[in-house]
Amino acid sequence: MTMPSPMALAVYSVVILLIMAISALVFKSRQGFLVNAVFAFSSLACVMALTAGFQAVSNGAVETLILPIGLPDLPFYLRIDALSGFFIAIIGLLGLFVSIYSLGYVRGFVGQRSITSLAVFYPLFMAGMILVVISDDAYFFMIAWELMAVSSFFLVCFEDESGANRRAAFIYLLIAHIGAVMILLSFGLMAGFASGFENFKGYTFSAMRGAHISPGWASAAFLLAFFGFAAKAGVVPLHVWLPEAHPAAPSNVSALMSGVMLKTALYGIIRLTFDILTVSQWWWGGIVLVLGLISAVTGILYAIMQVDLKRALAYSSVENVGIILISIGLSMIFTAHKMHELASLALIAGLYHSLNHAMFKGLLFMGAGAILHATHERNMERMGGLIHKLPWTATLFLIGCLSISAMPPFNGFVSEWLTFQAFLLSPALPNPILKLLFPLGAALLALTAALSARCFVKVYSVTFLGRWRGEHPCAAREVNWPMKAGMCLCAASCLLLGVFPTAVIGWADMAPLILIGAKISVSAKTFGWLWLTPVSSVRASYSAPVIFIGITAVVAAAYAVFHSRRSSKTALTRAPVWGCGFEKLTNRMQYNSTSFAMPLRRIFGFLMMIKESVTPQDANAHGAFQRKFVYRLMINDRVWYLLYKPFSKAAFWCARKAGFMQHGRIQIYLLYSFITLIVLLVFA
């Protein structure tokens, strides 16, 4: 039996997902069965998608398919090449882990609320994402894009009884649609140039590739598409929906939205700039790079300030999207200067980081879901000491934290290191201004990496270490096995992707080869699979396996030393945490999330809107003899007040002014249209 082609596999997986969405409606009365069926079959579909993506990248062939559905004369075009294959592989891989995890996670909702909407929209959401990356015409792309946006909207407002969730979902839908309109306009521009504004034949990507667009209009199309996709990817300043929507969604959905959905937007940017428009101006890359840097730094700073675990993770997604955009921007600048090797190095760094971010952010969101599942708590200020109650989750979450903080031997390190290599090679650029500005960017990236480590030290220590801070005693129990399995698989891939970077680069190298026309796996593998040497061994090299073995050996030795001498005087003794020999300590006296973030709040406070107040509870007593003080801290996004509030205020003002035309009498409204008709007839 021969293996079906990647295209066939991808189409089958979409078909399975669509069938699941429909049958979820049929079997909605049997909720327990629904959970098992939908997520088991989604896992199957994800395995197929993963295989399709893996094959498509490794054999590097381009496969197309024309579906004779849609409007008459406008069939749907599908296409899988190495780039779409890479993103299908990401979708399939994380989708598989999250689907397994959901088998356990969603079961927790059964009996509490109807899970039908989750079971319908989850497969639709997955199908939408796969279709986005395999569509090959603007029309089908927009349909898939909307399918993805709308189904994720319904997933975000799954727990719709809370007003905050509904508001979050609305903001998400609004910004997603503003983005979609911009993407549509960009496609319209390119399709118009492709067909000479004569007919609709320019709607396929292949027609757009052949179009001759003047540089000015190409820049307009690029800017529209970039900001449209940036709205979906959560690039500052279009990120405001992200920290609202991700905490509101159920955790398995947040894992997918953050791990994969943001990547489809990045796919859009890469597809459009490298493949369809082909980079011609270096300042395009400059814009991408600058916005990436801004997103990375502000994203992680806001992440540190959060006390809500999922909000912190959401802001950290902003940061990671920023890092990926930095690589994409660098790659665009190198491509515009015809430095293809460096361009493909930067692109590989970006793609690799997309894959890695999907893994570790998926793992972290699943871990946050496990904590939520066990403690029904999202606020880190009321957690602590969970490592004793949730040993599995704690270990797996730690792996996620290490990966995202770019600690070797985990995967986050490799991709960020590659990004740095691309940055450090920029002095080869012929442009003197860029040469001067690039070190600044590299410094900002370094700052981001350090801050992100700090952020996750805080998240992990406040959540899992110390003592429980909640009011009631902690009743958390370890999560069920499908959730553990999903997280374990994710953690394992974090480690494997970190330990075998040469294999991953050798596999993914096809994507830059077809987009830029150069690959780095030759130079990257000069010293065999053990050593990763992206440019040359003289400049930089990294051997993940050696470091992994080294770290394992040191840890094993330390463990052996401490645990073999149990009887001697240096043996470990267990004592109350944070005991310090002082008896009057309460759990509330621990170092907590807010206090951990305080130094950075002082340094970078100017970037945020901070309202801080300390009020004595008893106004009559002297300040020195207060029994209690009330401390309030509000940290708001400055972007929200600078960019969004004026818009919404202006919209309401206009609506009020226009309100006087509204009488509620249908005859008056008809008269308006009648007068309009007469005026048009007279003057037209």
Place this chain on the structure above:
Amino acid sequence: MTTNLAAQINGVLAALILLTAFGLLAQRRIYGMLHLFALQGLFLSVSTAIVGYTAGLHHLYVSAVLTLILKVFVLPYILYALVHKLHIRKEVEDLVNIPTTMLIGIALVIFSYHLTAPVRELSTLITKSTLAVALSTVMLGFLVMITRKKAVTQIIGFLALENGLFFAATSATYGMPLVVELGVALDILIAAFIFGLFFFQIRTTFDSLDLKEMEKLKEED
């Protein structure tokens, strides 16, 4: 039948359609309005058939038959049944008094003739002189909708407006393509059903079909 004769007959039918349009403006009873509307549909159907015969366009026969079935029998019947079911006994109430409405109507007809004069100069179709009538029918339908208070009369006005559009299509370009006409016919039919539903909904909400009640829906400042 010579072309000239056909044009003459068509002219007479156009005049009758215009007459029924004015009739709708002047009529005070709902049942009377329904009869007038059915009559207008009949004239429209005959006119379409004649145009189809003289121009040798057979798809116009289909349009004519559709018009006959829908606008002469089905829609008036649906509206009749609705009026009967909802016990609408009252006379038609209007906002502007009838003589004034008629004067406005005459002004609109003159305006339409003035507007279509350049088309009449250029067109070679036998129906060229009826375009002005078609346009006035549209505007008179609109006028019915604006000047009447009750929801049912609004619907009749809307359907009369649609008649005018159909007539305009026949007189300006010998009708729209069949696909479009089929679609429009289906739309009208569905619209009638939706209107029916809305009537019941409006009545259960406001205990009346007077559109004045809908002013309550306005947002308070």
